[in-house]
Amino acid sequence: MHSFLKHLCIWYLVEHRSTMALPALLTRLLPLHRLFVLGIGFFTLCFLMTSLGGQFSARRLGDSPFTIRTEVMGGPESRGVLRKMSDLLELMVKRMDALARLENVSELHRAGGDLHFPADRMPPGAGLMERIQAIAQNVSDIAVKVDQILRHSLLLHSKVSEGRRDQCEAPSDPKFPDCSGKVEWMRARWTSDPCYAFFGVDGTECSFLIYLSEVEWFCPPLPWRNQTAAQRAPKPLPKVQAVFRSNLSHLLDLMGSGKESLIFMKKRTKRLTAQWALAAQRLAQKLGATRRDQKQILVHIGFLTEESGDVFSPRVLKGGPLGEMVQWADILAALYVLGHGLRVTVSLKELQSNLGVPPGRGSCPLTMPLPFDLIYTDYHGLQQMKQHMGLSFKKYRCRIRVIDTFGTEPAYNHEEYATLHGYRTNWGYWNLNPKQFMTMFREREVPGHPEQIHGNPWHCASLCEEPRPLTTT
Numbered sequence: 001m002h003s004f005l006k007h008l009c010i011w012y013l014v015e016h017r018s019t020m021a022l023p024a025l026l027t028r029l030l031p032l033h034r035l036f037v038l039g040i041g042f043f044t045l046c047f048l049m050t051s052l053g054g055q056f057s058a059r060r061l062g063d064s065p066f067t068i069r070t071e072v073m074g075g076p077e078s079r080g081v082l083r084k085m086s087d088l089l090e091l092m093v094k095r096m097d098a099l100a101r102l103e104n105v106s107e108l109h110r111a112g113g114d115l116h117f118p119a120d121r122m123p124p125g126a127g128l129m130e131r132i133q134a135i136a137q138n139v140s141d142i143a144v145k146v147d148q149i150l151r152h153s154l155l156l157h158s159k160v161s162e163g164r165r166d167q168c169e170a171p172s173d174p175k176f177p178d179c180s181g182k183v184e185w186m187r188a189r190w191t192s193d194p195c196y197a198f199f200g201v202d203g204t205e206c207s208f209l210i211y212l213s214e215v216e217w218f219c220p221p222l223p224w225r226n227q228t229a230a231q232r233a234p235k236p237l238p239k240v241q242a243v244f245r246s247n248l249s250h251l252l253d254l255m256g257s258g259k260e261s262l263i264f265m266k267k268r269t270k271r272l273t274a275q276w277a278l279a280a281q282r283l284a285q286k287l288g289a290t291r292r293d294q295k296q297i298l299v300h301i302g303f304l305t306e307e308s309g310d311v312f313s314p315r316v317l318k319g320g321p322l323g324e325m326v327q328w329a330d331i332l333a334a335l336y337v338l339g340h341g342l343r344v345t346v347s348l349k350e351l352q353s354n355l356g357v358p359p360g361r362g363s364c365p366l367t368m369p370l371p372f373d374l375i376y377t378d379y380h381g382l383q384q385m386k387q388h389m390g391l392s393f394k395k396y397r398c399r400i401r402v403i404d405t406f407g408t409e410p411a412y413n414h415e416e417y418a419t420l421h422g423y424r425t426n427w428g429y430w431n432l433n434p435k436q437f438m439t440m441f442r443e444r445e446v447p448g449h450p451e452q453i454h455g456n457p458w459h460c461a462s463l464c465e466e467p468r469p470l471t472t473t
Helices: 002-016 019-029 032-057 075-111 125-167 179-192 194-198 205-215 249-254 260-271 273-287 313-318 323-337 348-355 379-388 392-399 415-421
Strands: 296-300 341-345 374-377 400-403
Touching: 179 194, 179 205, 249 260, 249 323, 249 341, 260 273, 260 313, 260 323, 273 323, 296 323, 296 348, 296 379, 323 341, 323 400, 341 348, 348 379, 374 379, 374 392, 379 400, 392 400
Parallel strands: 296 341, 296 374, 374 400
Antiparallel strands: none
């Protein structure tokens, strides 16, 4: 601005060839002083909002609105910015002082009668200087206050960090014997899966213990943590009575489309709608007023996912095997007719979304309690769930029902026995309760293997027990 006024004055003198024209020039330029003062104020406000606004908006959830995060913009940087603003305004004051002197000259000429302009066109220089000095003083006061806030914030942050560091040591609690070992594992491998960072792990001891006590369950809760949210279990949904269904049109929508295998399954279901309706009517008469609770069931058809190869869909219309698709179509129809809530998935992405799998490689538990009472799947789906559910797979595995057409002998299912005798196979070694295998045989009708039964699939609690040891005889 100072350079602009200087060049403008020179141009005016050259054009009018008279030094007496200088007061007239100042008179015409003085109305710009108001705009200049407003510009300085607006510039100062915008600079303060840009410099400090980000710090207030980036505060952590639960922090005081007056707590500034030093991680976003450090204390020295903030103080330096405000000092530069104050110095800039002081420099403006000095330059405007020279303009004020020139304005005084114009006042003298006007008093001598050389110029006759309205008084309101020439605001007094003293008022202009006072406004600029007030702005500079305000910026200086703000700089002092921000410096005090930042110093207090840094001191408080250091004290809290020291206090928490003392409380972030792996406890030696006999109720949690694996805690120390898990902390050591986290120190070495917490970057091996992005899911740990998703749950807040950042490489510090505190983040390890928080994760291992609140997300997983290997360490005791930290006493200084707020346990209200962690202990607040979600309220169970109210029980809804299952009602027999005879219209299967909604089931056809649930089954989806886009695959030849699904088209075949939907055609079969639609063709047998009348028979399913008749069967539902007869069963309703047989059960009478017996109350049945509606189950929420996830049906994941693993062999139809792209990740498993899906070798069946391209061969449906070319003489390929149809037995599996017949079996799954009837399972879906039976569950739907019985009145249960269904969710059907035929892709890994859909499975992850319905289960609440966190982003990453599957090392962490689910982000929410399992929203399904039962999961019907096959061995492909079983393997996919184990890879992506983390510890939640072991926690919820009693809710899984495996569609295993001919059944699996306990010798191949029992983990310890199969390992000892070399019976490990792609479909065995799951250590499930034999009642979780859904075969095409009725109860106790598996030829030659009476221990392999098709029991009641609804009783989950009784299936959460570990398989009993098998003898070597």
